[in-house]
Amino acid sequence: MSTGTHSEQSLTPGARRILDVASELFYWRGINAVGVDTIAAESGVTKRTLYDRFGSKDNLVAAYLNARDRRWRDTVTARLRDAPPDPVARVLVPFDALPEWLAPSTRGCGFSNAFAELPDADHPGRRIAVAEKTWLRALFRDLLTEAGAADGNDVEALATQLLSLHEGAIISYAVVNDDSAVAAARAAAKMLVTGTLPGHLADQPSSR
Amino acid sequence: MSTGTHSEQSLTPGARRILDVASELFYWRGINAVGVDTIAAESGVTKRTLYDRFGSKDNLVAAYLNARDRRWRDTVTARLRDAPPDPVARVLVPFDALPEWLAPSTRGCGFSNAFAELPDADHPGRRIAVAEKTWLRALFRDLLTEAGAADGNDVEALATQLLSLHEGAIISYAVVNDDSAVAAARAAAKMLVTGTLPGHLADQPSSR
């Protein structure tokens, strides 16, 4: 029992600190490079407490990715809520959220990194990483549909293209250290969207 | 001495086997998840030999990435050599090389993965990963220039966009398991290139 199912804010103070410290260390040093001893020590907590709260390192990794996933989705949906109604602009919202999300980081995307570190398809952490990208792709698809794209191959292909641009921008930014990567990817995304959508300005609420 | 500087084909049979095995294991299981004991055993070689040939695990990691980098660059340049002279098609060659390069893999890009696993900026392996992406971006820039793009911001931004599409396609393919990701990214790249280049068909050998 213990953790995993609820995963809510029902964390004890110690567990909260453990998760915060673990998140920081997992992201910056890598999941496999950080041991539970370090996490416990850095949290001001004994290893016993860590295992009482989280059960295993794998669970802690999953909790880290889950929390990160929720933060990311909340960030995007909040920006969508406050975004202007222009449908094309809304499609680009995930790109607008990126600079703040990536901050100064040279560490790239925590989910892609986790994917790289967890080859086991059954690892709960890997599943969360996959779910995050799947969610983002679905979000692009939905936003495109709202923007008046006809259902069909075009929407699917365009959603994939936007996802690729998005993920690739993070890599270009982190690996090649290209500060303009996100803005460039956003511009490319805009071009693709306006170039593919049928009503090129899509002002009227679609043809349905 | 020993390894690192020459890095050529001057490998002893044992070293060759070690490098082959290590490459396979590092790619599929992750660098930090594979120990030298496993590599030595799987190579039919003692740990002593491994250290005599490569000096350290970090060196072996660097050798792995170096070899992979060379294979990738050779693949792309060979395809460029055999490619038709159409300048736009030549820009897309790295995308055409992807399906064969990624094969059935669900493990994504070995360099991005290494980047995720090696947070230390001084690690020789990380440098190689960065160099690979930097090279690809420069290649896109050069191919765009040959395609008649005017020097300036456009070329730089477009090169970044192509790199992002390229890297993102690998992630979409590996993480989301989207088989069409590479083709979609290629189509997007084509759209961006033809939409941005001045001479929209760029048939004449540029304006210089």
Add this chain to the structure above:
DNA sequence: CTGTAGGTATACAGGTCTGTGAAGTCAATT
């Protein structure tokens, strides 16, 4: 007053990690 939850401290089991040391084998070159 008696549990229970959330801790603490310490020790340890059983393993794996990278890396080295000492001594020796075998084949090819010089």
Add this chain to the structure above:
DNA sequence: AATTGACTTCACAGACCTGTATACCTACAG
């Protein structure tokens, strides 16, 4: 005949890994 390169076997250091066990402390709720 001597040397060198490639390699083996075995042992070991010293650190780190995940995970558990024993025992105690404190605050609070029924």
